[in-house]
Amino acid sequence: MRIGNAASADELFDLVLEAAHEAVAYESASLMTVDAAGDALIVRASRPGRLVGTRVAVGTSISWQALERREPLIVEGPAPKELGTPYTKDVPFAICIPLLVAAKTQGVLNVNRQSHPGNDAIAYLRILGDQAAFAIERMELYGDLQHFTGQLLSQEEESRRRLARDLHDGLAPILVSAHAQLQSAGVENVQVGKATELLRRAIRETREILGTVRPATLDDLGLVAALSAAAREMADEAGWTLEEALDDPGPLSREAESTLYRVAVEALNNVKKHAAAHEVRLALLKNEETLEIDVGDDGHGFETEQWGEAGVRPGHFGLLGMRERVAFLGGLCKVQSKPGEGTTVRIVVPRERLR
Ligand SMILES: Nc1ncnc2c1ncn2[C@@H]1O[C@H](COP(=O)(O)OP(=O)(O)O)[C@@H](O)[C@H]1O
Ligand SMILES: [Mg+2]
Incomplete structure (x- = not known):
């Protein structure tokens, strides 16, 4: 199913509503996800689109009830009293499908129509709900991973900067002044010549290392x-x-x-x-x-x-x-x-x- 290929969360939510519409032509539908604090559902996509961003605080709405039951909730006609919800709708059929991955509740998919779409269509919507939940989960994990690798990179960058500073302010001046001392000693023989050359190489190599660690x-x-x-x-x-x-x-x-x-x-x-x-x-x-x-x-x-x-x-x-x-x-x-x-x-x- 295409929803697995969505490039962004918004695209994913839209594709879910599109797939739902292909399966059961609906009057209206929405996809909500539980916010980070876990105390509200936020409409992330809706058709018509005017509800996007709406918050539904935790409570007796049928969306929250479906989430709590971890089972789809169907309402036909006026909301039955035992639900204890102030739910009133001008469409005679509504289904709320909770989006679940293992113990986690991701959100709900709501579909409203003029009539019951048949059991096959409902079975399909449930499968769609499962796929959507997995896709949302995967996208969240991917986001976490990006955040984590970003942190790793900045930690690595920080240790490189420290290493560069140590090389630049600690080792390099020692090598340079040893080289200068040798040259001003006024002694010329093979060993001193070799030592001078070795120091010059050490200075060059330090500079090269500095260049690759974190070029100033x-x-x-x-x-x-x-x-x-x-x-x-x-x-x-x-x-x-x-x-x-x-x-x-x-x-x-x-x-x-x-x-x-x-x-x-x-x-x-x-x-x-x-x-x-x-x-x-x-x-x-x-x-x-x-x-x-x-x-x-x-x-x-x-x-x-x-x-x-x-x-x-x-x-x-x-x-x-x-x-x-x-x-x-x-x-x-x-x-x-x-x-x-x-x-x-x-x-x-x-x-x-x-x-
Ligand atoms: N620009 C290039 N021109 C020709 N050969 C190259 C070039 N870049 C890489 N190579 C070949 O690829 C090999 C692997 O490169 P690399 O992983 O950087 O290792 P290294 O540079 O340490 O040999 C090199 O040993 C060389 O044979
Ligand atoms: Mg190389």
Whole structure:
């Protein structure tokens, strides 16, 4: 059933009412969900639509009674007295189907008509109610998961910032001053020469680690300028012609900014390490719904299928890490490559996940 494919809660609620209408042509219908506090039902979709947003506080309404009984409630004609509800309706038939998943009550589906639609139709509505309840449950779980991964990302980002600060303010100055001390000692022999060279390497490596942990430039310059600076530096070192087309991505959360930066720099690093390219193209495209970063080269390329289904080279974690990071943002990282025809890495992330 299509309701399993709904992209948003609103679409899901609408599809449920549409499916109900196909099964039993009704005069009016509504779908309500229990609010977070559990003390009211909120109309999330209705036909006609004017009731959306209405709150029905916990009480004797037939919707709440259906929820409490965990069984569909049918009312025909005037509401029977034993229900004890002030229910009055100008349609002679109403059914309230509670939406249940295990012990949990998600909401109710209400359908009102001129007459009883027959038992088959009611059986169908009950199945629809079950499907709707599952779909709502799944959507809620998915929302929780997104929230949770967002938290994970920001925790990781925080520890990266701390690590970057320690490296930058703790280790780096020690190395630099040791290097300066050695140079000013006025001693020249093989060992001192070697030690000086080793320290210089340690300084360079620390700088590189700093660059990947949390580039200071990202805070100062923002994603576009920081990416562009990193790409130009690499182009200078590797002798590429660099073509850039960088849209303004708009506001980004720190985590999103950092993830996009790191994944793009990782792709550029791969070009430097593996491609022997002449021309490299870096593009950032802001589309209506997505943000896309492309890193393309005209280098060696490689057989993407050679490492099997997952496309991961054993013992190499760069591409894998890129895919995982992008997946955290709900996006995709596609690699297109052929031996002799260069490589394009395309990162596509939904914009709603970037703020
Ligand atoms: N731009 C590229 N050009 C050519 N080969 C590439 C490119 N990017 C990746 N590769 C190939 O894919 C492999 C896996 O990349 P990756 O997971 O980043 O691992 P690593 O860079 O550590 O080798 C590389 O070893 C290389 O063979
Ligand atoms: Mg790599």
